[in-house]
Amino acid sequence: MTMIQALRSALDVMMERDDKVVVFGQDVGYFGGVFRVTEGLQAKYGSSRCFDTPINEGGIVGAAVGMAAYGLRPVAEIQFADYFYPASDQIVSEAARLRYRSAGDFTCPLTIRMPCGGGIYGGQTHSQSPEALFTHVCGLRTVMPSNPYDAKGLLIAAIECDDPVIFLEPKRLYNGPFDGHHDRPVVPWSKHELGNVPEGYYRVPLESAAVVRPGTQLTVLAYGTMVWVSQAAAQESGIDAEIIDLRSIWPMDLDAVVASVQKTGRCVIVHEATKTSGFGAELCALVQEHCFYHLEAPIERVAGWDTPYPHATEWAYFPGPDRVAAAFRRALEG
Template sequence: MNMIQAINSALDIAMGRDSEIVVLGEDVGFFGGVFKATEGLQAKHGKNRVFDTPISECGIIGVAVGMATYGLRPVPEIQFADYIYPALDQLVSEAARLRYRSAGEYTAPITVRTPFGGGIFGGQTHSQSPEGIFTHVAGLKTVIPSNPYDAKGLLISAIEDNDPVIFFEPKRIYNGPFDGHYDRPVTPWAKHPQAQVPEGYYRIPLGKAAVVRAGEAATLLCYGTMVHVALGVAEETGVDVEVIDLRTLVPLDIETIEASVRKTGRCIVLHEATRTGGFGAELAALVQERCFYSLEAPVERVTGWDTPYPHSLEWAYFPGPVRLTQALKRVMEG
């Protein structure tokens, strides 16, 4: 399966197991979603469980909060993460606080699916990476898969979780991984080991990172699309880099991070989002606090620029192999 097919399979299986799960959003019903992630679900599970909504992100999430309070498990889709901001108040002021403000009487088992990130020349209104905003909000969980196998297992876990989860889907790798070079075509998932996705039910627990490449020289922390950039640079440079795919930012698997950095003594944080206030700053601070006496060089950050996402200059914004290789050289010389 590619990632789209894996997400579709996760939704189908979860809905088959639990009649309280509903899918809602713009064009998710008859049309099957702009990226076809919900294709066929309405025909199979009915219009009462998979339905289209008006173009109102605040309304979509507001309705989902009400559904969750009533006892359903809504899975709303925000068509692009760039359009999630009108729904921010519903997520921050309602969904994230519901369990606490009701002393546990109510929960908000909502899984908000949304494509994020660049790589498809969508410009500044279809390419943003706003994950850092949501990791700042107590009560929200933030999940970002990097491959089809993880996408299915993590999405099922998110849907079954009793707390609200923001499930970011890196659309650049919906159909296949890549190594960050804009002049190379997308590699199909077909022969990738992590595209061997079981047809049936399985879960990947939230809060557990994956060491996708073991190494001794430096630790590279990343998630989503950037995992493939990291693996490509590790192979091209020949440096013995340990690549950690975080998979979930909140809850964060700090134990795996700490063990790796204590072993390698060097750390690079890689993400596509804007640098200032990005989740990489939190990771760098945590590594410094917990692993200071093990570090042989300052923690490096390779990120997007502090500018709106450009359309024509997308690959200059994208933190690709050149910038990552330069950072790797600096930490190895440190």
């Protein structure tokens, strides 16, 4: 399966298992979603369980919070992560706080799907990576898969979770992994082991990181598209990097991070979002707090530019294998 197909399979599995699961958002019903993730679900389950909404993100999330409090398990789609800002109050002040404000009398089993990141020349309003904004909000969970197998298992786990989950989907990975360069052919997921996705039910536990490449010289902390960029950097540089795919950005698998950094003594953090106040800053602080006496060099961060998202120079904005490999070398020389 591609990641699109895996996400659709997760929704299909959960809608079949639990009639409390409802799917809605802009164009997700008849049209099947702008990226076709929800294609066929309305025809199979009806327009009361998979339906279109007006262009009103605040209304989409506000309705979803009410549904979740009532006992449903809504899966709301924000068509692009860049569009979530009108729903910020509903996400931060309502969804994230409902269980705490009610002293546990209500829960908010809400999943909000958002395609994120660049790679489609979408410009400033279709390409942002806002994960750090969500990780700052107590009560939210933030997830970003890097492959179809994890995408399906994590989405199932998110739908079953009683807390609100922000589920970010890297658009560059929807149809296949790549070798880290924008000018080379995309490898079909069908030719990669992580494209072997079971048809039925399975879970990938939230808060569980994965070691996608064992290594001894340094630890790389990444998620989403940057997992593949980091692998390309390790392969092309010949550096024996251990790459940790966080998968659940927050809450995160701190034990896996600490174990790896304590083993290698060096750490490089890679993400697509802007560097200043990006989630890499939190990772840097956590590694410093928990691994200080094991570090043999300063922690390196590789990220997007601290500018509004560039359109014409999109591929220079992204961390690429060359920039990541240069950070590897600095860490080894430190």
